[in-house]
Structures are given as C-alpha cells and as structure tokens.
Amino acid sequence: MAKQLISYDLVQPGRDYAELFEAIKAIGLWWHCLESVWIVVTDLTSAQVRDRLTPHIDTNDKLAVFKLAGDWATQGLDKDRNDWLRKNM
Numbered sequence: 001m002a003k004q005l006i007s008y009d010l011v012q013p014g015r016d017y018a019e020l021f022e023a024i025k026a027i028g029l030w031w032h033c034l035e036s037v038w039i040v041v042t043d044l045t046s047a048q049v050r051d052r053l054t055p056h057i058d059t060n061d062k063l064a065v066f067k068l069a070g071d072w073a074t075q076g077l078d079k080d081r082n083d084w085l086r087k088n089m
Contacts, residue, residue: 003068006038020056
C-alpha cells in the first residue's frame with residue numbers, strides 16, 4: 001500500500017474544512033500530521049487521490065499529492081506522531 005502525502009491551501013478565508021477532511025479520511029488509514037498536511041495509507045495512486053479530493057475544494061484552492069518513499073525525518077513532533085510514522089512508514 002502506498003503512503004500518500006496530501007497538502008493543500010484553501011484560499012478563501014473562513015473556509016469550512018469538514019467536507020475535505022471527511023473525504024481525506026475516507027481514502028484510507030490517515031494521519032493529520034500538520035495544519036494542512038495529511039499522510040494516508042491507501043491503494044490509490046496520487047492522481048486518484050487528487051481526483052477524489054478535487055470535488056471538495058474550490059477552483060482557486062491548491063492541492064498537492066505525493067507518494068512517499070519511506071525515508072523521513074522530523075523536528076518538533078511529539079512521541080505519538082513519531083510513533084505513527086515508525087509504525088506506518
């Protein structure tokens with residue numbers, strides 16, 4: 001299963017993230033690691049993840065999806081977050 005990193009910028013102030021968050025959670029095992037960054041473990045390709053999330057953002061928003069290779073490093077993340085990475089990456 002691929003590990004997909006999802007990052008976004010929702011341009012309009014006051015945007016409700018709930019619909020996008022639910023769409024991300026539906027893709028697979030997820031972790032909301034930073035404010036606008038998620039990692040999802042899924043069988044979907046990066047393009048398929050993008051296509052599933054696009055209906056949940058506005059046309060002026062930005063979305064990037066990257067397949068992760070497994071090598072990672074962190075700074076400032078707590079033990080629980082690092083434990084999630086060790087287990088799932």
